[in-house]
Amino acid sequence: MKSQMLKSIRMGRQLLMLIVVLAVSVKGQSNAGVSEEVKQLRIITDMFREAVDKGNNKQIKCHLQSAWQIVKSLFEKQDEMEKEENQLKNQISLLEKEQAEQDNLKKICDKVTEEKALLEKNWANESLVALRLDHFKQLNEPKKKCPPADSINLKTLSNGKKYFFNSTAVNWSRANELCDKQGLHLVKIKDLHDTQIWMTELSYAWWVSVKNQGTGGEKDFRWRDGTKLDLNSPLWWENADKTHDCVYINTWRKGKLNSHPCYGTSYTVCELPRECY
Incomplete structure (x- = not known):
């Protein structure tokens, strides 16, 4: 125990x-x-x-x-x-x-x-x-030689400038080349006064020298001399399509600008350079 x-x-x-x-x-x-x-x-x-x-x-x-x-x-x-x-x-x-x-x-x-x-x-x-x-x-x-006065049929409008009109429908590059070969250049629109002139002198659509210089989808429209055409400029038609790279003036659009595919066709209006007056 x-x-x-x-x-x-x-x-x-x-x-x-x-x-x-x-x-x-x-x-x-x-x-x-x-x-x-x-x-x-x-x-x-x-x-x-x-x-x-x-x-x-x-x-x-x-x-x-x-x-x-x-x-x-x-x-x-x-x-x-x-x-x-x-x-x-x-x-x-x-x-x-x-x-x-x-x-x-x-x-x-x-x-x-x-x-x-x-x-x-x-x-x-x-x-x-x-x-x-x-x-x-x-x-x-080198400055191009001015065309002889009698070599092409230039027309003087009410703004005092001289223009050459070609009513054959071509694309933008062909229109630009056509003007250069004659010592001229595609027209530049300066103000609303010019648009009123086109309303009285022209019909249909005509190429102008402005072209999109932007990349990657950016829109940067410039005239031939490098001057910028603002996207809000009054020169644009109020309902303008600005998605394309080339631009024409359209009398159906109150003589204002509208973008257009560069491969499309329109008439050509060339302007006599200032130094040739």
């Missing part, structure tokens, strides 16, 4: 050591169930010590069984918490990976945006440089 009691006491002490280890391992954890079971273990420990002091073997055995059940529950909960902790770590790792991928994509998007802006700027600069070079070439080209 005494040996059994001593054995129970040794087992109880070992269990007490285990309880201490478990109590340390769960210290600081916020799990309410674990904290409650640790409190129960402490109560059973006190009861176990009291039973040992009294030599009550039955109570010692009962307290050991109760403590063991709680210890098993603690082990199971600790395993569950470790699994949850591992799951949380995996989720955090995935979130960090996704965040890193998003940050990398943002950097790529920002880089593409910067390169796009740089390309657009370069295109605009190249277009402007090309236009200025073309205008410079025109200024420095």
Whole structure:
């Protein structure tokens, strides 16, 4: 009987050591169930010590069984918490990976945006440089000889300027070439007064020297001498289609300007250069 009691006491002490280890391992954890079971273990420990002091073997055995059940529950909960902790770590790792991928994509998007802006700027600069070079070439080209007064049939209109009219329908490039060969150039409209003149002198549609110099869908209409024709200029017909690159004056449109495909055909009106008057 005494040996059994001593054995129970040794087992109880070992269990007490285990309880201490478990109590340390769960210290600081916020799990309410674990904290409650640790409190129960402490109560059973006190009861176990009291039973040992009294030599009550039955109570010692009962307290050991109760403590063991709680210890098993603690082990199971600790395993569950470790699994949850591992799951949380995996989720955090995935979130960090996704965040890193998003940050990398943002950097790529920002880089593409910067390169796009740089390309657009370069295109605009190249277009402007090309236009200025073309205008410079025109200024420095040897002046063409003025056509002899009797070589072509020039007509003087009420604005005092002289023009050559060709009623053969051709595309814009052919009309421009036709004027150049005769020492003339496609007409330039200066103001609304000119449009009124065309209303009285012409019918149908006639090419003018303005052409789109823009790139990448940008519209930058310029006259032959490089002067800009603003998109809001009153010279445009109020419902003008400005999607094409070449322009004609249309008497059906109140003698105002309208864009037209360059490969389309219209009549040609050439103007005598100022230096030939």
